[in-house]
Amino acid sequence: MKTLVLLLLVIIVKVSSAIDEGSAKETPCFNISNAIDPDVDWFSSVQKWYYPLASRLDLYRCVHDLLETDYENIREFAVYYESCLEWTINSDGFTLMGYNGRIRHLKTTTVAQGTSDFTSEWSQGMIGRVYSTLTDNKTFIFSAACFADNQMTWNVFSTTKTLSKATKRQIYEHAKSLGYNPEYFTEIRYETCKNVASQAHNEIFDNNVIEITNTSTSTGLIANLTAPSTSTTPESLSTPSVKPKFDENPSYFCDACKRMCPSPLSKRLAKYNYYEKLFKYRHANPSN
Numbered sequence: 606m607k608t609l610v611l612l613l614l615v616i617i618v619k620v621s622s623a624i625d626e627g628s629a630k631e632t633p634c635f636n637i638s639n640a641i642d643p644d645v646d647w648f649s650s651v652q653k654w655y656y657p658l659a660s661r662l663d664l665y666r667c668v669h670d671l672l673e674t675d676y677e678n679i680r681e682f683a684v685y686y687e688s689c690l691e692w693t694i695n696s697d698g699f700t701l702m703g704y705n706g707r708i709r710h711l712k713t714t715t716v717a718q719g720t721s722d723f724t725s726e727w728s729q730g731m732i733g734r735v736y737s738t739l740t741d742n743k744t745f746i747f748s749a750a751c752f753a754d755n756q757m758t759w760n761v762f763s764t765t766k767t768l769s770k771a772t773k774r775q776i777y778e779h780a781k782s783l784g785y786n787p788e789y790f791t792e793i794r795y796e797t798c799k800n801v802a803s804q805a806h807n808e809i810f811d812n813n814v815i816e817i818t819n820t821s822t823s824t825g826l827i828a829n830l831t832a833p834s835t836s837t838t839p840e841s842l843s844t845p846s847v848k849p850k851f852d853e854n855p856s857y858f859c860d861a862c863k864r865m866c867p868s869p870l871s872k873r874l875a876k877y878n879y880y881e882k883l884f885k886y887r888h889a890n891p892s893n
Contacts, residue, residue: 640719
């Protein structure tokens with residue numbers, strides 16, 4: 606039981622911990638000689654771009670720029686499941702949106718075929734050069750980026766929130782052919798966007814306190830959550846009526862995500878979801 610307590614606390618701390626930019630740095634900038642221009646008519650016709658795939662550092666820096674805060678203030682869980690990042694084209698570059706209303710403008714200047722320099726409006730934001738190197742001129746554009754601090758990243762702009770397995774496979778192979786390491790591949794999840802996921806997550810980790818209790822209690826529950834500070838409970842925080850079962854391979858975490866999430870993030874999130882439900886169930890059903 607003590608082992609369970611320690612495991613539980615480690616999971617909660619890690620899932621709610623800050624992102625580590627240093628751990629996401631992959632490789633110094635390298636030469637890109639095969640930049641291409643996407644079809645102009647298609648590109649300009651897309652009103653909203655999603656950001657489903659990227660290297661970890663590219664994702665971290667986008668979120669850091671958008672939130673305009675130190676990395677230590679950005680929680681890892683929220684980056685993947687609550688950022689809901691979207692891009693739109695504006696008169697002199699791109700606009701990044703996410704986190705329920707945050708906006709950041711990036712100015713871009715074309716310097717060669719498929720190549721542009723970008724500068725954030727925030728003084729501590731993103732600065733560098735981006736190269737478009739792969740597109741189907743229908744659903745996605747793959748771009749490699751070299752930041753001003755000599756760090757290389759990559760990202761994918763897509764017309765849809767998710768991409769087919771075949772398209773993902775094509776993108777992964779292209780990224781590897783350029784020299785990127787699959788260990789740093791990652792995926793943004795849009796399933797929880799436009800719902801109460803962010804509110805629920807904040808209430809779990811901000812408005813509740815974890816208290817260690819006696820391991821010999823009849824409930825077998827070693828950590829309890831105090832009552833939320835508000836009487837309004839989102840649907841996602843409702844108490845399960847049936848004791849949850851732990852699934853080693855939940856369908857919510859697809860095989861691609863398991864390969865792409867910073868190891869072992871996908872497993873941590875699966876365990877987090879399970880223990881969160883188990884806490885609430887046992888707290889409400891002490892005799893079970």
